[in-house]
């Protein structure tokens with residue numbers, strides 16, 4: 001009673017055929033037009049509620065009425081620990097900036113060594129993965145290292161395979177099949193186990209070098225207190241952090257450079273601002289963003305258009321819940337359609353085009369509309385938001401300071417259609433850059 005309405009369902013299969021397996025975003029928008037901001041779907045026999053638009057999300061988040069999946073002791077303890085550890089390793093402080101800048105030097109080297117055009121996919125994925133590796137394991141990998149190739153391939157492929165949550169959730173039996181991503185994740189876990197062994201051998205108690213050491217210290221401290229910390233969970237948690245921090249940041253960068261090449265006047269205006277603000281400085285710091293309203297607007301617009309995690313991460317009600325006048329029983333899946341907020345008419349000056357004016361007021365100052373939520377919202381908001389924002393700013397500013405990026409003449413028209421997945425990415429493309437010293441603004 002009082003459950004949100006939705007399209008008619010088939011026995012057992014629910015609404016499986018209402019949604020494209022390849023890209024359900026258009027279907028979700030069509031259903032929103034018929035059933036409003038809050039509607040229901042059945043993934044097989046399992047009920048789900050889809051939240052759309054800023055209004056739908058405000059209802060979902062205000063006062064934390066919506067209690068989320070696994071929003072229990074284990075999640076709370078680990079979230080608190082991860083945030084504290086990321087902070088201790090310099091998130092928001094200079095040392096994290098140093099790590100990011102160190103990695104950017106390798107990206108610059110890759111760009112400098114390329115003659116002609118270059119496919120940036122692997123380059124950005126390697127860079128984002130290495131930054132997380134530094135935090136987690138205190139080490140980075142050369143871009144031609146076999147291990148990093150396996151990891152990056154595993155993440156990019158899984159982000160696309162996992163776009164079948166409809167199928168896996170509708171027909172749970174498919175989850176027990178030997179799906180390819182299971183092997184890939186098992187390989188990753190073997191790698192993480194090796195690193196764990198190595199860390200246990202070499203670590204000095206009380207002097208953590210990285211996230212892994214911190215967790216081992218925490219395990220020692222909490223030995224018998226019945227807490228949720230365990231080595232098995234550590235391996236899963238490392239996998240989560242590595243995956244969550246790699247494909248997201250790199251796909252956003254890929255979208256960014258696709259648009260910067262396709263809108264050369266926007267790229268040039270960024271470069272003018274960067275040159276002006278960084279006069280006499282050899283590198284940008286995250287603080288500099290406060291003096292770069294246009295660059296800030298462009299980076300936010302890149303995130304809005306990239307729509308990197310289009311349906312956020314699915315949640316679930318853990319008890320009977322009231323939401324915007326609807327009754328939602330315990331065990332209902334909650335799908336936050338972030339796409340519907342990032343493109344919502346009425347919330348943006350130019351909802352359907354790439355235009356930094358979406359984040360600038362009449363005085364040319366940077367403003368962030370409430371509907372900007374690529375990291376989601378609620379207590380469950382992206383844990384890596386601070387790190388991701390720092391990475392995006394430092395990569396984009398440093399690379400634009402050094403190079404001018406050009407869409408290759410023989411590459412045809414740029415194709416902006418994203419490839420759908422848990423994380424969306426642009427279609428593979430090539431870029432061309434003018435070598436340092438030749439950049440003319």
Ligand code: HEM
Nearest residue numbers: 244245248249252308309312313375376380382383384388
């Ligand atoms: C542009 C880059 C990124 C985007 C767009 C993004 C977006 C998101 C979104 C939409 C969620 C789901 C929030 C929810 O459940 O409502 C999420 C969760 C999460 N993200 Fe990110 N993310 C990015 C980068 C990162 C990075 C660099 C890290 C690494 C530290 C990270 C770690 C996580 C974790 C651990 C969660 C789960 C949080 C929890 O359940 O408590 N993310 N992210």
